[in-house]
Amino acid sequence: MSDFSEKVLAVVRAIPRGQVMSYGEVAKQAGYPGAARAVGSLMKQNYDDSVPCHRVVRADGRAGRYNRGDANKIELLRNEGVKL
DNA sequence: TAGCTGACGCAAA
DNA sequence: ATTTGCGCCAGCT
Incomplete structure (x- = not known):
């Protein structure tokens, strides 16, 4: 694993429930x-559930994409109380 | 080593 | 509010 991925995954893992962070912020x-x-690109290749990659959204506030389906991502965020 | 790709970001039209 | 174009970085071919 690259140094890059380690750091990024760590940050994403630290995102509390109900909160989202943009890709740029994470980086x-x-x-x-x-x-x-x-x-x-990394999120795309990451299938580890311990990493809430669905909490990472675009800088413009939109959801962005998700390896399990964009719609599902929006659902998950909703369950956490994230307003779209 | 060089080039292409893409779960993005942002300014400009 | 939308769409277009260009820059950005790490990873893969």
Whole structure:
């Protein structure tokens, strides 16, 4: 695993329930400012449930995509009380 | 090593 | 409010 993924996964894992963070924010917190796209690529390849990748949304507030279906992602966020 | 890709971001039209 | 174009970074071919 790359240093990059370790950091990113750690940050995403730390996102509390009911809260969301943009890809750009995650990248920044991970120590790789500007690597928003790379973060997305990583999430795409990550199937670990211990990483709430559905809490990572776009900077414009929209949900973005999800490996289990975009609609499902929105559902999950709703269950956590995240307003769309 | 060089080029292509994509769960993004943002300014401009 | 929308759509378009360009930049961005890590990963894979």
